[in-house]
Amino acid sequence: MKWIQNKSQSIINILRFSKSPKCLFIYRNVRLYTDAKAPYVLKDTGQPPVGFLGFFIGTSFATAAGYYFLVNEYQHASNTLLLSIEELQRTTDSVIESVKQIEEMEKNIKRLQNNAVTKNDIQNVRTDTKKMFESLNLAHLEVNERLSELEIDVAKLSRYARTVM
Incomplete structure (x- = not known):
């Protein structure tokens, strides 16, 4: 059997x-x-335990992979931060340039306000111009009057000179 x-x-x-x-x-x-116990077998102590070695290797690989991804994430974050800083710098330069232009325009406006003509100035110029034209008209009339007197005197002298000759 x-x-x-x-x-x-x-x-x-x-x-x-x-x-x-x-x-x-x-x-x-x-x-x-059976009731008989299995014999106890001693392990060879010359080699490290395989479970510990596997755990150590797995932990090492996991740590290396985690460190690799952490470094990549850190580089990505650093690059993003640098780009943001550069953009902020460009924006700040633009704002500073705009402020300078505004200050220059304000100076020009103040200078123009000091040089600007008011209504009173225009009224004064208008009245001065009217007075000047009136005085010119009077002077013109006086010159015409003197000219006509001179013509009369020249005419009298020319008649007198004809009679004398």
Whole structure:
């Protein structure tokens, strides 16, 4: 008879033998286990434990991968920060340039306000112009009057000179 070490097959064989007519005896109290303890086997202590070595290697790879991604994230954040700083610098320069232009325009406006003509100045110029035209008209009339007197005197002298000759 072939001895089978699998428990389920041994039970099947026992049942098969119990039904067969060739069986001379019946197994009623069959034990499929033993009370004997397995012998204690000492491990070789010359090698490190494989579980510890695997844990150490896995932790090392995880740490290296984490460090790699952390450095990449740090570089990305640094580049983004530098771009933001450059954009802020451009904006600040633009604002400073605008403030300078505004200050220059304010100086020009103050200078123009000091040089600007008011209504009173226009009225004064208008009255002065009217007085000047009146005085010019009077002077013109006086010159015309003197000219006409001179013409009369020249005419008298020319008649007197004709009579004398």
